[in-house]
Amino acid sequence: MQRTWSNSKVRVNGKTRQLQWRDMFDIAVKWRRIADPDQPVLWLDQMPARSLSRGFNNHINLIRGQIINIRYLEYFSSILSFVKERILVYHGAYNPRGLQDVKQALEDVNKVEDLLPIMKFNSKTRDGFTVNSKVPSLKDPGKEYDGFTITITGDRVGNMLFSVETQTTDERTQQYQSEIEALYKDLTAKGKALMLSTELGVRLTSVCLSVSVLL
Structure with a gap:
């Protein structure tokens, strides 16, 4: 990153140009393709x-029957917390009388499988439910983008489906790329400012040391 901030240039096909966020992502994409060649990694806007x-x-x-997707295991707790919040919102709107019972039941929920009994609290969620997430924009505060859909179905441990799905369109892809581009420009500007302040601090320290030696 320091090299990027100090000299953000990249040479492609014999030509030098400014390094963009896609160039940074391409590094991760190439590594991902080597690490797991069975899973394709594609730019959606190039399809x-x-x-x-x-x-x-x-x-x-994420969980299908007794099979757990280890790759995404570290995200389970974050997704679970989000789902619990949305369950409270749902019951607060459509099942206010049973809201207190749901709150108490959720206090004992420590893993996804623990949600199965809570699904029975409402006839509409008895066979499962879906939760849609939103992603707040950092580029345009107050604006939100469609995130992914979380689905939980099943009747007992070992016979459940816990999955996430992203429904991508060209418009959604452009929205996220615009967001990433703005964040990358902001990060680069702050990085360059940090590099300059660090270099200035080093120079001032050197000058002070030189003066001290002379004195």
Whole structure:
């Protein structure tokens, strides 16, 4: 990152240009392709237009039956906390009389499987439920983007499905890329300012040491 902030240039096909956020992501993409060649990593906006016009769904099973997707295990607690919050909002709006019982039941929920009994509190969620997430914009405060959909179904431990799905369209892709571009520019500007302040601090320290030696 220090090299990027001090000299943010990249050479592509014999030509030098300013380093962009996609160049940074390409480093991770290349590593990902080498680390797991069975899982393709693609730029969505470089896919055929007909594919994007219909939408592109990315479905990931986190728990299916007795199989747990270890790759995403560290995200389980964050997703669980979010789902618990949305359950309270749902019951507060559609089941206010049973809200207190739901609150007490959620206090004992420490893992996704613990949500299965709570699904029975309402006939509409008895067979499962979905939760849609929103992502707040840092570029345009107050604006939100569609996140992913969380789905939990099943009737007992060992026979449940816990999954997330992203429904991507060309418009959604452009929104997120615009957000990333703004964040990257802000990060680069702050990084360059930090580099300059650090260099200035080092120079001032050197000058002070030189003066001290002379004195």
